Amino acid sequence: MLKLEGINKIFNEATPDEKIALDNINLHLAPGDFVTIIGSNGAGKSTMMNMISGALTPDFGAVTIEGNEVTKLPEYKRSQYIGRVFQDPMAGTAPSMTIEENLAIAYSRNTKRGLRKGVGRGRRDFFKTSLEKLGLGLENRFNAKVGMLSGGERQALSLLMATFTKPSILLLDEHTAALDPSRAELITRLTKQLVEEGNLTTLMVTHNMQQAIDLGNRLIMMDKGQIILSIDDAKKPTLTIPDLMSEFEKIRGEKMNSDRALLGS
Amino acid sequence: MFTAMFGSVEQGIIYAIMALGVYLTFRVLDFPDLTVDGSFVTGAATAAMMIALGYHPILATLMAIVAGFIAGCMTGLLHTKGKINPLLSGILMMIALYSINLRIMGLSAENAIVKPNIPLMNADTIFSQFQSFWSNLGVDDALENFIKNSLGFQTAPNTWGTIFVVLIITLIIKFIADWFLKTEVGLAIRATGDNKRMIRSFSANTDGLIVLGLGLSNALVAFSGALIAQYSKFADANMGIGMIVIGLASVIIGEAIFGTKTIFRTTLAVVAGAIIYRIIYAIALRIDWLDTSDMKLITAIIVVLALVIPQLVDKRREKLRKEKRRNERLDQQRELLRGGDHLA
Ligand SMILES: Nc1ncnc2c1ncn2[C@@H]1O[C@H](COP(=O)(O)OP(=O)(O)O)[C@@H](O)[C@H]1O
Ligand SMILES: [Mg+2]
Numbered sequence: 001m002l003k004l005e006g007i008n009k010i011f012n013e014a015t016p017d018e019k020i021a022l023d024n025i026n027l028h029l030a031p032g033d034f035v036t037i038i039g040s041n042g043a044g045k046s047t048m049m050n051m052i053s054g055a056l057t058p059d060f061g062a063v064t065i066e067g068n069e070v071t072k073l074p075e076y077k078r079s080q081y082i083g084r085v086f087q088d089p090m091a092g093t094a095p096s097m098t099i100e101e102n103l104a105i106a107y108s109r110n111t112k113r114g115l116r117k118g119v120g121r122g123r124r125d126f127f128k129t130s131l132e133k134l135g136l137g138l139e140n141r142f143n144a145k146v147g148m149l150s151g152g153e154r155q156a157l158s159l160l161m162a163t164f165t166k167p168s169i170l171l172l173d174e175h176t177a178a179l180d181p182s183r184a185e186l187i188t189r190l191t192k193q194l195v196e197e198g199n200l201t202t203l204m205v206t207h208n209m210q211q212a213i214d215l216g217n218r219l220i221m222m223d224k225g226q227i228i229l230s231i232d233d234a235k236k237p238t239l240t241i242p243d244l245m246s247e248f249e250k251i252r253g254e255k256m257n258s259d260r261a262l263l264g265s
Numbered sequence: 266m267f268t269a270m271f272g273s274v275e276q277g278i279i280y281a282i283m284a285l286g287v288y289l290t291f292r293v294l295d296f297p298d299l300t301v302d303g304s305f306v307t308g309a310a311t312a313a314m315m316i317a318l319g320y321h322p323i324l325a326t327l328m329a330i331v332a333g334f335i336a337g338c339m340t341g342l343l344h345t346k347g348k349i350n351p352l353l354s355g356i357l358m359m360i361a362l363y364s365i366n367l368r369i370m371g372l373s374a375e376n377a378i379v380k381p382n383i384p385l386m387n388a389d390t391i392f393s394q395f396q397s398f399w400s401n402l403g404v405d406d407a408l409e410n411f412i413k414n415s416l417g418f419q420t421a422p423n424t425w426g427t428i429f430v431v432l433i434i435t436l437i438i439k440f441i442a443d444w445f446l447k448t449e450v451g452l453a454i455r456a457t458g459d460n461k462r463m464i465r466s467f468s469a470n471t472d473g474l475i476v477l478g479l480g481l482s483n484a485l486v487a488f489s490g491a492l493i494a495q496y497s498k499f500a501d502a503n504m505g506i507g508m509i510v511i512g513l514a515s516v517i518i519g520e521a522i523f524g525t526k527t528i529f530r531t532t533l534a535v536v537a538g539a540i541i542y543r544i545i546y547a548i549a550l551r552i553d554w555l556d557t558s559d560m561k562l563i564t565a566i567i568v569v570l571a572l573v574i575p576q577l578v579d580k581r582r583e584k585l586r587k588e589k590r591r592n593e594r595l596d597q598q599r600e601l602l603r604g605g606d607h608l609a
Contacts, residue, residue: 079466084466091460
C-alpha cells in the first residue's frame with residue numbers, strides 16, 4: 001500500500017546548520033496496517049509524514065502509494081490518496097466556513113471540482129449520518145462556522161473530514177497532543193473507531209507511549225532520523241512501556257529521556 | 266437634489282460590480298490585489314476602443330471582461346509562479362497596465378500608437394441602445410407624473426431606463442457570485458483564502474485557485490470600467506486612480522452597516538456599500554470648501570476610520586467583558602471569605 005525506500009532528507013545542507021532529518025528510511029505498509037510512531041522531539045517523525053504527504057520532497061529515495069511512484073507528485077495531487085490530521089486543531093478546517101461547507105470541501109477530495117453545488121441534498125444526508133457517528137451533536141449545527149467550535153470539536157471534525165472519503169493512507173501527526181486529556185481521549189476513541197470502520201492504512205505519530213501501544217497493529221520507534229525499532233503484528237499485543245524503554249537502552253546504549261509526556265498516562 | 270442623488274445612485278450601482286471584484290480578492294481570497302486601478306481602465310479602454318471602431322457595445326463590453334480576466338490572471342501568475350509578494354504583484358501589474366491601456370486606446374486612432382483618452386459623445390453604448398427600447402415602454406412619463414404630482418418634487422430624473430438596466434446587471438452579477446461561491450470550485454477558493462494548508466490537504470491546487478480568483482475579480486472590475494466608460498461617455502487613462510481604495514471603502518462601509526452573516530448578505534452589503542459611498546461622495550462635493558480633488562483624501566480617511574474604529578470597539582468590549590468577569594470573581598471570593606467568618 002505504502003512504500004518508503006531509501007528516503008533521505010537533509011535540512012540546510014552544506015551550511016553550519018546542517019541537519020540530517022531523515023537518514024535512509026525504509027518502511028512498507030500492507031493494506032489495513034495501522035502503525036503507531038514514537039520517538040523523541042526532533043527524531044524526524046513529522047519530516048517523514050511530510051515526505052509521504054508531499055509537503056516536502058526527499059533529497060533521494062522513493063515514495064510509492066498503491067504501486068504508483070509519487071515521489072515527485074506535488075502535495076495537492078497526492079492528497080487525493082492521503083487523509084491528514086494535523087497537531088494544531090486550527091490547521092485542518094477552514095474557520096470562516098460552515099461545518100457543512102468544510103465537509104463538502106473534504107468530500108471533493110478525490111473528484112475533480114466543478115460548478116456543482118458544494119452541498120447538495122444527497123450530500124447533506126451523507127454528511128449528517130457521518131457527523132452523527134462522532135456523537136458530538138454537530139449534525140444539529142450544520143450552519144455553524146467552524147471557527148466557533150472548540151478545539152476538540154474541530155479536531156473531531158478534521159478527523160471525520162480526513163477519513164470519510166476512504167483515503168488510501170491516513171496520516172495523523174500528534175493529532176491529540178494539543179488537547180486536554182478528556183478531549184484527547186475522545187479523539188483517540190474516534191480515531192480507533194473511524195480507522196477500523198474504514199479499514200484504513202494508517203500512520204499515527206504520538207508522544208504518548210500508552211496510546212502508541214493501545215492503538216494499531218504495528219509500532220515503530222524513531223531516533224535521529226532513523227527507524228531504530230520496529231514491532232510487528234505478532235509482538236505488538238503483548239508490548240508494554242518497560243519493554244520499549246529497555247529496547248531503546250539496548251539499541252542506543254543510553255537511557256531514554258522519559259519525561260511524563262513521553263510516558264503518557 | 267433628488268436628480269443629483271439619482272445620478273450618484275446610478276453610478277454607485279455600476280461601481281458595485283467593481284466592489285464585488287474587490288470583495289472577491291480582499292475578503293474571499295485574502296489577497297490585497299492592487300491590479301484594480303489598472304484593470305478598471307483596461308475595461309474602460311477596451312470597451313471604448315471597440316465602440317469607437319464601430320463594434321457592437323455588447324461585444325465591446327464582453328471583450329473588456331476578457332481583458333480584465335487576463336490582467337488578473339497575470340497578477341496571479343506573478344504571485345504564484347514568480348513568488349512575488351501579493352502587494353507587489355498587484356502594483357507591478359497596475360503599472361504595466363498603465364502603458365498597455367494607452368496602447369489599447371491607441372488602437373482606436375489611425376494616426377497614433379497611444380492615446381490618453383477616447384470620447385464616446387455620439388457613439389452607441391449599451392445604455393443608448395437600451396434607452397431606445399425603454400422609452401417606448403412609457404414608464405418614464407408615468408413615473409415623472411407620479412413624482413411631480415404626488416411626491417411634490419419640482420424636477421424628476423429624465424429617464425429611469427439607466428438605473429433599471431444597471432440594477433438588473435448588478436443584481437445578476439451578485440446572484441452569480443452567490444451561486445459561484447457555493448459551488449465546489451467556489452468553496453475551494455474560499456478555503457484558499459481561509460486556510461491554504463487545509464485546502465491543499467484536500468487535493469486543491471491553491472496556485473490555480475488564486476489565479477482563477479484574481480482573474481474573475483479583475484473581470485468584474487473591468488466590466489465595471491467598461492460600463493462607467495459608456496455611462497460617462499469617455500475613457501481616460503487616469504480614471505482608475507484610487508479605484509482600489511474606493512472598492513475597499515465600499516466593501517467596508519457595506520459590511521459595517523449590513524453585516525456579513527452569510528454570503529448572500531455580504532454581497533448585498535457590498536453592493537449597498539458602493540451606492541452609499543457614491544452618495545457620500547456627492548454630498549461631500551456639495552460642501553463649498555471641498556474640492557473634487559479632495560475626494561481621494563476623504564476616501565482614504567473613510568477606509569482608515571473603517572479599519573481602525575472596529576478595532577477600538579472590539580478592544581473596548583473585551584475590556585468591559587474582562588472587568589465584569591473580574592468583578593464576578595472578586596464577589597465570589599468575598600462571598601467565600603464571609604462564609605469562612607461564620608464558621609469561625
Ligand atoms: N523546515 C525545516 N528547516 C530546517 N530544519 C528542519 C525543518 N523541519 C524540521 N527540521 C529539523 O529536522 C529535525 C526533525 O524534525 P521533525 O521531523 O519535525 O521532528 P519530530 O516531528 O520527530 O519532532 C529537527 O531537528 C528539526 O529541527
Ligand atoms: Mg513533530
